[in-house]
Amino acid sequence: MAVRVPIGVVMNGVTGRMGYRQHLVRSLLAIREAGGVPVADAQVLWPEPVLVGRSEAKLAQIADRHGLTEISTDLATALARPDVQIYFDAQVTSEREKAIGQAVAAGKHVYTEKPVATTVQGAVELARAADAAGVRHGVVQDKLFLPGLRKLRRLIDGGFFGRILSVRGEFGYWVFEGDWQPAQRPSWNYRAEHGGGIVVDMFPHWHYVLEQMFAPVRAVTAHVTTAIPRRWDEQGRAYEATAEDSAYGLFELHGGIVAQINSSWAVRVHRDELVEFQVDGTHGSAVAGLRGCRIQHRAATPKPVWNPDLPVTEAFRDQWQEVPDNDEFGNGFRAQWEMFLRHVACGEPYTWDLWAGARGVQLAELGLRSAREGRRIEIPDLVAGGAA
Structure with missing residues (x-):
């Protein structure tokens, strides 16, 4: 029997449709139902969700429905847990940048929905901070x-x-x-x-x-x-x-x-x-x-x-x-979760990082600027460490 290697995952935003259906039920819980993510030496990575949100009642209802026990309405407390390695964000966009910043400061690896921030400056600062902290980071590109x-x-x-x-x-x-x-x-x-x-x-x-x-x-x-x-x-x-x-x-x-x-x-x-x-x-x-x-x-x-x-x-x-x-085409969200879990635990490659997320925010920001100004706008390169 394979040995389970637990990976604690703070899941912020699971009371929303996408966070609940695709990331919790069809990804992490589906991974657990399948026996975990296989890795070398007869081991499997076993995600342990910690559900975080604003409504304790909604979190408790979800936890009871799926046999989970760990919930919290205090993100800082959840991030302080030593058994947590990953922070995942599926909140409303306006709250994401601050929360990811907290997770990076707590030394947690970050996996997040997009957009990663509301401005390209904010997205770049998150990518820089994550690189400086030495944490692994990824963005959903489902x-x-x-x-x-x-x-x-x-x-x-x-x-x-x-x-x-x-x-x-x-x-x-x-x-x-x-x-x-x-x-x-x-x-x-x-x-x-x-x-x-x-x-x-x-x-x-x-x-x-x-x-x-x-x-x-x-x-x-x-x-x-x-x-x-x-x-x-x-x-x-x-x-x-x-x-x-x-x-x-x-x-x-x-x-x-x-x-x-x-x-x-x-x-x-x-x-x-x-x-x-x-x-x-x-x-x-x-x-x-x-x-x-x-x-x-x-x-x-x-x-x-x-x-x-x-x-x-x-x-x-x-x-x-x-x-x-x-x-056979399985659920894309789950496939990407499995890749990121291996990235964190085993160092396997994962190219869709916060810099990729920043480039997506940049396109949105310049697209809105193009619409306001009624003109074509060239897109400068974003490079690790700053914007060209």
Whole structure:
């Protein structure tokens, strides 16, 4: 029988949907149910969650539901525990920077949701502090682990596209205003003063997808709008939205690739998945979503002719081929947790650190600046130790 190596993990923000469902239940608890994370010498890493939040009643309810015992409403007390090695943050964005700073000061390794801070200056300072403290740090970059994007990665690595020309992304869905139907997202998402806004939320995602899948982003041009200016919160009270709910970004990548990504919480879905990326190259194209990926090779590309006087007779979607799974795709959040646990315990490589998170915040910050000033903005390099 494998020997369990316990790793204490302070989990701050598990009363929220993402922190609870993806990080606690489908990641750490799923790891425990599977017997831990195997490492060398017949050992398994065994995460021991310490649930932290503002509501003791909610924390106790979650702990009772899953047979856990360690909860706290005092972050400092939780971080002072000698049996805790990792601090994880899935709080509201506006509270994250301060809490991560506390964890670094306490000598804890840090794993966090994004964005890591509300400003690039704050994100850089966190990365510097973590490096200086000698703690390991990582940022959730879950979309890289989606089955659709893993298939897309396989196509890129196999040279399917030839020279990649462009990337077009569509993300979003209709988030109800909250008056006649409850909203699917918390009201703080629409308050800039609480760290809300679709640019701060989604541009860090688009940054790591573009950077890791294609090439670094070198310039951004963005337009944002608040399509639904009046919404209703969780208590049914009307409020004015102070953050944008729709963003339209043009991203110039190194090597000449152009990416266009539309993000909106005020759009109705007419696509196969809530997010889709179309990649066009000289030798072929692909459309990847959360799970599926379809391709069209240049040898099988039809020859449409523009003629508005005649009805379309071609079934364009039928001219694409589905990429097979050829693998088992587990939960991406869990896969990344397992990698970070091995990174902390065994020193295995982990490239998605706080500096990667800072670059995502930088893209969001410069995207908002581009929208305010109505112009294209080049993106300077962020390097370990400071900003160029």
